[in-house]
Amino acid sequence: MKDVIVVGSGAGGATVARELSKKGVNVTLIEKGPFVKPKKAYEHYENSDVGVELLKTACVGGTTMVTAGNAVRTCQKRLKKFGINLEEEFHEAELEMGVGTLPDSHFGEGTLKIMAAAESLGINVQKMPKSINPNSCKPCGKCAFGCPKDAKWTSLEYIEDAKKSGTRVVENTEVTELIIEDGEVKGVRSREKEFYADEVVLAPGAVETPRILRRAGLDAGDNFFVDTFVTVGGILKGVEFNKEVQMNALIKKSDDVILAPHFSEILVEKLSSHGARTRDIIGLMVKIKDETSGKIREGSVVKYSTANDVALLAEGSALAGSILTEVGVDPNTLKSTHARGAHPGGTAAVGSVVDKNLETEISGLFVADASVLPEAPGAPPVLTIVALAKRLGKYLGQN
Template identity: 45%
Template structure:
């Protein structure tokens, strides 16, 4: 039997692949099984100094993602003997990754694409896992899709349960039981009662914050001492009646050397404009996302600390300046352009490949594996979901081959 801790991108596809291939699987999820449309109720809260976006519920942060699916870190993973070419193709076909039809590229998004091209920037449509036939173009992707039109890891958990996997929600893992330096069971608390599941293989997929907490509390060293979180801001301003707030978000992608840009509505931009008549429908904004150095840590009680380096700030400044040129080219009033606060979207790197796990994602504890953003060696500076899915598919194949 294999126990999977967490139901995000890594845990979801692992559970699906293992269960559908006859493996007995138990899935432990700290959060509830919630309707996708209610996902915004399950955003995590960190310290006041760290504004980090993640959720705790079945499906993890995929339920509030934009379903953006880009390949990332190919060269970096090759250094560890990991080639995900076949896994990428498998996953992309499985979840239907594609550029959205023109019918789902809104007016504001098209203006962004055209302006970026006119400026000579490297711009493409964003590959996504969204079913156009179900999408109502409401602009609420980040709050949880109200009509389940986008793929989430919750879909895979449902398939795994159909195939015979057991899902236990409200289960907070407190310890991994060892026998002769090998994983042999999982302790968890549910409804204030402690439980124990014996298992000869355990995979931690609880995310880049909770996975290192579990491992540090086991007494493992060198865990959680590094942390990246793909910092971002949204930059935007006034463009009367653009109605961007109701469009499918992040349908385009500008690729810079040290940043990526994508059209993304932020209601916070309105607060920067000294005009009470400005409404959400009059705001257009662009997300600026950069890779960051792994200068941060996660403590054994889940406290998160992040340091922004000079290079982090320089990359962000480059992206913000480029976003400003695009906004002006689009006709956004330059006197209204402002930015949101600095936030993080994709925490990772706390249990890195090559340091805390090997190329098969196995830790120093035999039969204890890790498969979430924790293992990524450096910040991708772009959505990591597809890369995590591919890594998890690779791990599933390895576990099935080495039963």
């Protein structure tokens, strides 16, 4: 049986490792960060300011450890144009991850007020699909820090399955380059060690993947997107919105702009002159499908907001202000955070750097993270990454 190295243990890497190990493939899963409990994941953020503040983590489980548990299908139509039909894989992932909307008991006062206000303004509102077990979830507002109750699906679940099937997990090991001979991948190198295999799957994320590819001579790292977002909020005394399940509703302005209930600690500081306390802040995330205006290079990450990005953020922010005013927020207290990016991707896009089987021009070298997405999803991409990785696992398991 062949040997496969998977680099990165987030949504893509963990899924490929699980799929292959179940088929009897010898899998080595290599992760830059350490094993940590979900409730400690916030200690492993590796944020950087690249024009927008880029949010990412380095630990076993990757960014799945600090997501809000949102599970929506994204990029489905665009991927079909490249011959990638994920219908079967989406269905499998949704069943395995327990995707569904949370019961009414898990909707707090602030979220309900936002939903009612949006509906009164004639705006489409729906419950956000989540990969959260409501029986374990005790709403506390800490999804993005790492779930203290372990109620949210993370790729740790797939990693545990993979380990039971024989996958070897190597933590605290950063892969720096590929071992290539005569146009074929033979393994990977870290700073201390070499690992050899018949095939390699890269999934360390849309910043590190293109850097590894570029060191191997591939033209990766362009077309960088991040799903730019801001959080608009204001004061609603005693609402305790900070303790609610975050992003529990989806307000769709257009294919390019979505809004979701979201608390940001940044707004507490911005509203301190109004005497605001954490429990008094209510907010809406405004997330856009940003243009692929960024670049990843060896020593730099560049991402700027285009004129169109700024216009979309302004449009969404105006709507957020209208909804929050309808909720009862004093318009004089409305503030916005700086622009941030939570979903980096596009830097090894299908149709450009990888083919429809997610293989590069180097034989045996594949990519299975958000790098392969051909456009910004404009919504949380975890479910799509899992579906793509499932498809890749099936493909590699047949060969």
